[in-house]
Amino acid sequence: MTDARRPKGVSALRALISLDDWPLAQIRRVLRRAAAWKAAFKRARGESEFGRMAEDKGTTGAFSKWDEMRFERTVGRRTVALAFFEPSTRTRLSFELAAKRLGADVVDLDVGRSSVQKGEDIAETLATLEAMGAEAIVVRTTIDDLRPYGEALQRAALVSAGAGMAEHPTQALLDVLTMLEAFGSLEGKTVAVIGDVRHSRVAASHLRLLPRLGARLVLAGPPALLEREDGRSATAIRAPSVDEAIEAADAVIVLRLQKERLTAVDRAMLGGDVDRFLARYLERYGLSAPRAARLKPSGLILHPGPVWPDVEIARAVFDDPRARIRVQVENGVFVRMAVLAEALAISSPEEEAGSAVPAACSETGDGRAPVGVERAPHYT
Ligand code: CP
Secondary structure: OOHHHOOOOOOOOOOEOOHHHOOHHHHHHHHHHHHHHHHHHHHHOOOOOOOHHHHOOOHHHHHHHHHHOOHHHHHOOOEEEEEEOOOOOHHHHHHHHHHHHOOOEEEEEOHHHOHHHHOOOHHHHHHHHHHOOOOEEEEEEOOOOOHHHHHHOOOOEEEEEEEOOOEOHHHHHHHHHHHHHHHOOOOOOEEEEEOOOOOOHHHHHHHHHHHHHOOEEEEEOOHHHOOOOOOHHHHOEEOOOHHHHHHHOOEEEEOOOOHHHOOHHHHHHOOOOHHHHHHOHHHHOOEOHHHHOOOOOOOEEEOOOOOOEOOOEOHHHHHOOOEOHHHHHHHHHHHHHHHHHHHOOOOOHHHHOOOOOOHHHOOOOOOOOOOOHHHOHHHO
């Protein structure tokens, strides 16, 4: 990230607008911390089912002292604001829970009852939240480019909760954590992303993140919905068919059909009659039960939600033991806790002493960990 693109008021690394801005070491710290908090949370509740990444891979070790601390003591009364200008269930509520579990005060802007209805724009709204003391502002918009808003803030870190069709960084992080719990590492794994790649900010973030973690990305779906205007779909392999993508995959991420983002051109490319296209979608491109049978037994099924049952995924596949849709939601809270810890510049005593970020996380100039380090299971 160039200096010219950095938010002026706060450290560039506190904000999360694009995963491109975060070094791999920071991404790994967030994933490790999320896994550690998940394990600590389950331990505190007396639950014995820990994710493999946390339990088997030794992930919790680096943060073990801090995991056991009361989060409020570390965080104090910090302030997080949520400003969702687009609807959300998972992201908004998990950010709220995440902030509360960190012991922060949370204000959640109700856009429908706010002065946005009187014409106040997004920049003014965010400046107002900052003036009230928000140190991290979690923002979802229909707008693709959040950088101007991040740069206009003086003290608060802007955290993207999904920006138009451009990026949904925390969704990609929680999907990665979900896959790491099963695989330990994504090095050499094939991840098939199926469906509306064209309009999906989730797909855009995966196109950025997964190759950095050593995964091979394969795209499949309706040809009219695979080409992204930002050109990023060209960086991934295009499977000849959805069936072949699924057969090759270690994990399948089925995308939400973004009906609300279809333009007149998109509709024409889908044959003009979108309802007819949707009526045949499951059979032609969706994860039907016969198609799920093509996925290897160790494969994973993910969907960012909200799911359109019997269109994108057959309802019966929800109960497939390989499905991780609810685990993704669960992991979202812990990933967002870890992202907010970055935004609020909270570091553990171990980190402050310089001992908690292992040498294995140091990066080479191209943002990739040194060869060999990528394979260290509990840091990938
Ligand atoms: N995956 C996701 O962003 O869901 P919500 O729109 O419900 O937040």
